[in-house]
Amino acid sequence: MxxxxxxxxxxxxxxxxxxxxxxxxxxxxxxxxxxxxxxxxxxxxxxxxxxxxxxxxxxxxxxxxxxxxxxxxxxxxxxxxxxxxxxxxxxxxxxxxxxxxxxxxxxxxxxxxxxxxxxxxxxxxxxxxxxxxxxxxxxxxxxxxxxxxxxxxxxxxxxFDFTEPGKIDLEAYMNEHYKFNVDINRFAYLTGRSLATFKRDFEKIYGTSPNRWIQQKRLEDAHYLLKEKGWKSSDVYMEVGFKDFSHFSFAFKKAYGITPSKL
Structure with a gap:
């Protein structure tokens, strides 16, 4: 490029x-x-x-x-x-x-x-x-x-609409966008919240922190693609939102007790 x-x-x-x-x-x-x-x-x-x-x-x-x-x-x-x-x-x-x-x-x-x-x-x-x-x-x-x-x-x-993003349905937005590689501050801004309010609202909805929930959702998607769809582990990690394969492999093994390549 x-x-x-x-x-x-x-x-x-x-x-x-x-x-x-x-x-x-x-x-x-x-x-x-x-x-x-x-x-x-x-x-x-x-x-x-x-x-x-x-x-x-x-x-x-x-x-x-x-x-x-x-x-x-x-x-x-x-x-x-x-x-x-x-x-x-x-x-x-x-x-x-x-x-x-x-x-x-x-x-x-x-x-x-x-x-x-x-x-x-x-x-x-x-x-x-x-x-x-x-x-x-x-x-x-x-x-x-x-x-x-x-x-x-x-x-x-x-x-010429210079207003900032207004407060929107956090659950609907996160369920649609959790695979995007953006930090929590960006998610807070795009859902019309301060970082503190975003974290507080998030935990009320999901009962856990944003980072933990996002990682778990990505791992669940990866597990499905590997086991049910037969994807290669080298193709899965970016598809579900991980930037680094080694981080994905470590997190996957911690969650499921096996490396993604051996599933």
Whole structure:
């Protein structure tokens, strides 16, 4: 994989592998364009598929799993423009733009390939090779915001919603997201709680600490995949949320009295 990113929010990605899988936290609204290949992204129980020549938008503060597929004999290539909160607040103040009716239901969107958007992507090419001029690139990010508002005016209520995540159903959220490799502070933030409140609410629901519950859930999933589905231990650990195989193997043996490779 090769990527080029500057500090003001333009990212060019190129994947040479057969396919690339992973997960990430989306801290800022992201506008993107697939140059070649295709991608699948899972967010909040929804699946988003994008092919070459298609535009995408993902809202901020989300956990996502993705798979990126290069075309046959080629490379997966994409461009992403990251809209950080400071830039959006600057545009909001300059153009008197505000979110009138925040919409938390839109997690991601496939945008129509309108001419304004296509022309904008074409104009980015010089910046991908010369990403050192922060002031010029920052202008391109602001330009992207204004073009999106012109082509997709409904995004105004998302882009200029500066509120932090509100308190949501912790049990439902954790049951859906426990496999993500994020720390407890992140889970607390995304469920609208302080760390102390998150831990207190968690123990009321599950009767144990977040870390213990998350590890147990991952081990139960691993045991099922190994015994019932015949997965290899080397494939299971990342699937269920462990970053390190040795940690997974140690935890599995402690819980079940046998190493995962011998189950």
């Amino acid at each position: 090769a990527s080029l990113k500057n500090k003001t929010g333009i990212l060019y990605s190129c994947y040479h592998k057969k396919s690339s899988e992973g997960e990430h936290f989306i801290p800022n609204h992201t506008f993107g364009y697939v140059i070649s290949g295709s991608s699948e992204t899972f967010i909040g129980g929804q699946k988003f598929i994008f092919g070459d020549g298609e535009f995408r938008f993902f809202r901020r503060n989300q956990l996502a799993k993705y798979t990126k597929y290069p075309p046959q004999g080629g490379e997966y290539k994409s461009i992403s423009i990251i809209f950080d909160q400071d830039t959006l607040k600057s545009v909001s103040a300059e153009y008197d733009l505000h979110s009138l009716k925040p919409d938390g239901n839109i997690l991601g969107l496939k945008l129509e390939p309108k001419r304004l958007l296509l022309n904008y992507i074409e104009s980015l090419k010089p910046y991908l090779d010369n990403a050192n001029d922060k002031s010029l690139t920052n202008l391109k990010v602001k330009e992207a915001i204004l073009i999106l508002l012109q082509t997709n005016p409904e995004l105004k209520n998302i882009l």
